[in-house]
Amino acid sequence: MHLSRRNFTRLAALSSLTAATGGAAVFGMPAPALAANTAYVFGYFKETPNESGDSYALHLAVSTDGLNWRPLNQNNPVATPTAGTLGLRDPFILRKQDGTFVVLATDLRGRIFNENNQYLHVWDSTDLRSFTGYRRIRMHGLNTHTWAPTAFWVASRNQYAIVYSAYNGADVFMVNYTSDFRTVSTNQVYFSPGYPVLDADIVVDGSTFYMYYKNLADGLIYGARSSTGNPNSYSNYTSGLRQGNAMEAPLLIRSNTGSGWRLWGDSFSPVNNDYYAWSTSNIGGNSWTLLNQRDYTPPLNAKHGSIVGVTAAEYDGLVARWGLPSWVRLKSYNFPDRYIRHADNIGRIDAYPFDPHQDQLWRMVPGLADAAGVSFESVNFPGRFLRHSNYAIRLDANDNTATFRADATFTRVAGLADSSWSSFRSYNFPDRHLRHSGYVLRIDPISASSSATDRQDATFRVS
CATH class of the missing domain: 2.80.10.50 (Trefoil (Acidic Fibroblast Growth Factor, subunit A))
Known part of the structure; x- marks a missing residue:
């Protein structure tokens, strides 16, 4: 039985943002002048060993360096599902092409992983100070789960791809395409390498799509890449990584400075909240340096979340709206x-x-x-x-x-x-x-x- 994932979101370069209508770029028009990202927001749910601190809702934390985090709203929820299982795991925050945000999450409350669900939770947000348009979208008609969503812009299709973990005779990644995160295309297999996989994180860098994922057969994290991002177009290019007894939810992010990358992994078990992180200056290579745990401090009790870059004004707005914690560790x-x-x-x-x-x-x-x-x-x-x-x-x-x-x-x-x-x-x-x-x-x-x-x-x- 596999845990669902902490799938951080990539820090998209704001220079790639274009004006948008209904989520689709308007070609032939200049991109809007948007401020550079200088800080980060982390979205997550919470678990503790004896379940006393469990919270299957959206929580937020902020950071100026992307390493050390301070929870917002006293580490209380900022949004809670009102349909489906009434709980979420694996929240994923994506900055869309128009500069606003969409939040996707697994529709699952608690730690019972044999419950099948065809839906994802979805919210819209202008600035992560409020969450509107709550809905669930049906991703498939299969008798299986819909875990750990990630989403990214596919310029060649003028659409977003939503990739998630599912079972289709084997543990695979499925994909649906959308322009508005309300209606989606028919699901199809996105990645099925011949061994079971879990927790895809996909980053578009220039003309290359990088996907990091967990190989369930050996428990290691691998990186694959594609020049198109099309289904079943990825080839592995890294050796396996792991720290501790087991890991899941790999996350690949680029620094707000545009120089350097980090790869994160979450501990497999809810009774062990360890995070591990690596860094590299060359995303296309196979050389990752493990960071010392003193270099980073995840949000308290955070599990399987996502990170997105924000501007200084957005950071200040989040702190003003939700408040920093009244306590320290x-x-x-x-x-x-x-x-x-x-x-x-x-x-x-x-x-x-x-x-x-x-x-x-x-x-x-x-x-x-x-x-x-x-x-x-x-x-x-x-x-x-x-x-x-x-x-x-x-x-x-x-x-x-x-x-x-x-x-x-x-x-x-x-x-x-x-x-x-x-x-x-x-x-x-x-x-x-x-x-x-x-x-x-x-x-x-x-x-x-x-x-x-x-x-x-x-x-x-x-x-």
């Missing part, structure tokens, strides 16, 4: 899969995911002893703060004594291992910094002359 520098959390009132760093996932959420408030400093208030236990006691870090209720206020106050400084990160110096023991040791938090004397390990243990990313 603190990521370990030298164990970047681990976050500061409380467990049984002890401060520690643990590999995410874990439940309750709220144990890692903190409100950074003005320091209780000095407003120029910071204190960390638990989100799921309001009124309780991280404080040191005999140099060990605990989560305790604020008793409003001078000692508690001082113990719970820290001075935020440049990261001791990396100045772009942060370290936290104790307010009442200013020669000591917050650090982890054996994954447990404490304050110890650490300075720029301390060992590299000590400096790394005391460095965190606030995200």
